[in-house]
Amino acid sequence: MALSIKLSYDEEKPLTPGSMVLGVVKFTTSEDRAIESLDIDFKGRTKVFLNQNYGDMVVSRTDFTSESYLFSRHTNLYSGERIEYKGTYSWPFAFRIPLFAAPRAVPPGSKDSFYPIRPWKGDAALVAHPLPPSMKQSGKFICSIQYSLDATLVYQAPAANHIKRKGAKLEASRSISVQSLDMTCCTQPADDWPYIVHRHTMCCALGRSSPRPICRLIPILPKISAHSAPEVKLFFSVWLPKKVEIKEQQAFFVPISCTMDSSAAGQELSPLTDEQCPNAVVCSFKLALVQHTHVRAGSHTSSSSQRVFIRRGSVTVPVSHKRSSATQTTTSTPTSSVNLCDATDMSLPPDLLNADFSTYNIARLHSLEISFRMKYGKKKHKFTLRDIPLRVVPQSERELDRRLNEGIEEDDEYGCYLIGIRWQDYRANTSCTLDHTRELLQAIIAEPGGDGDCVLEIPPPAYTA
Structure with missing residues (x-):
């Protein structure tokens, strides 16, 4: 006797909020x-296990847990209390995430309550709560988001001597992986400029315009006899992305540039030669993508940070000459910019990326950290940019539009209202969706399985998708 849950979906197309979960519950005896009955539940849960150690000697240890449900769906597949002969039986089901x-x-x-x-x-907050993706993380704390199908079959053995036996239960469970859906693509206007500019100012001394040979031959002469080199400002600009999509062949494009203020002490300098104004040399740079996970259990919180992507390299940056008006922040990259992806491999493996999300007791965010060690002339400079926010979102490709066109549940209407989605503008072709669902369910039932052919000796009760 065995009870199992069999699903049917294209593994190349991951399940997302709004997807249909189709399958059958198979019972073999x-x-x-x-x-007596067969029920199936579809649930989403979040769990956090947080341990806190107090004192240097760890004398006392208290563990804190937090658990919450995201949604729950229940369907009764069968309730007949009749004797079924030995064989294999299947009951189809359909849920929409x-x-x-x-x-x-x-x-x-x-x-x-979660505040x-x-x-x-x-x-209590009147804000939309998009469904978070499946995840599991362990380390200084344990947290998980799980979506599961749980089937429960209640049966009785045939009565002996007219004595009705107490019903027994047979259970089966199966977890499914759900990826998140980008809800901002339909509610927020497209960002015309996907970068944020960070500028670092450095003071550098130019080379002498006409060095005197006598100064080099007789170094004991007073320094006042040499012309002092004028100081100029060098603006080093870094363009960092605001958002990254999880998709194949994704790469970081990080342009950098150097611009020199061509005025000193309020007066214009004479034209500079290449020898007096050399290129800026970035001896080394380090770019890191940091994943932050924040959890809470009651009033106790914890967090962890992990660098999931690190790249190093070096590059030479040409210095452009502009007037002081060029010091104003601009959004367009100059023609003399250099992209760091040309100096090292900046491709992002999609397996390393996880989308941002926030739920009752777990939140995941990302940030960028980039450091530079550079040299201009004879002077060295070093600076680091930390905690630069970066949104990591799943690949959209109008996925939300397709889900809305297929139709939504009544529970989702309020969420669409809070996030600003006009779901009434989408017309779902429900008749085609139901026909397609029935065809898939029939294919699942007729398909040979790993535990024997799914032959219905006695047809299950009527089912409407």
Whole structure:
């Protein structure tokens, strides 16, 4: 006797909020059984296990846990209380993954309430709560987001001597992986400029315009006899991306440039030669993508940071000459800029990237960190940019539009209202969706499985997708 859950979906197309989860519950028995009922639940949960050590000697240790549901769907597949003969039986089911987490029925002021403290979501906040992706992380704390299908079959053995036996349960569970959906593509206007500019100012001394040979031959002469070299400002600009999509053949494009202020002490300098104004040499740079995970259990919080992507290299940057007006911040990259991806491999493996999300007790964010060691003339400079926010989002490709066109659940209407999606503008062709769902379910039932052909000796009750 065995109970299993079999799914049917294209593994190359990951499940996202709004996707249909289609499958069958298969029951195989080698003897006659009286089946009372068969139920299946589709749930989303978040869990956090946080341990806190107090004192240097770790005398006391207290563990804190936090658990919350994201949604719950229940379907009764069969309730007949009739004797089924030995064989294999299948009951099809269909669930639609919601777009948003369901509001939790928690009374105000309850100890189980989650308050809306940044960066987490809360129960009382009137903001949309997009469904987070599946994840699991361990280390200084353990946290997970799981989506599971749980089937429960209640049966009785045939009555002996007219004595009805107590019903027994047979359970089966299966986890599914759900990726998040970018909700901002339909609610926020497109950003015309996907970069943010960071500028570092350096003071550098130019080479002498006409060095005297006598100064080099007789170094004991007073220094006042040599012309002092004028100081100029060198503006080193870095263009860092604001957002990165998780997709194949993705790379970081990080342009950098150097611009020299051609005025000194309010007066224009004479034209500079290449010898007097050499290129800026970036002896080494280091770019790191940092993933931050924040968790909470009650009033206790913890966080972890991990560098998931690191690249190093060196590059030479030509110095452009502009007037002092060039010191104003501009969005366009100059023609003399150099892209760091030309100096080293900046391709982003999609397996290393995880989308940002925020839920009741878990939040994941990303930031960039980049450091430079450079030399201009005889002077060395070093600086680092830290905690530069970077949004990591799943590949959109109008995926949200397709999900909305397929139709939404009633529970998602409120979430669409909060986030600003006009779901009424999307017309779902429900008849085609139902026909396609029935065809897929019939294919699942007729497909030979790993535990024997799925032959229905007694047809299951009627099912409407």
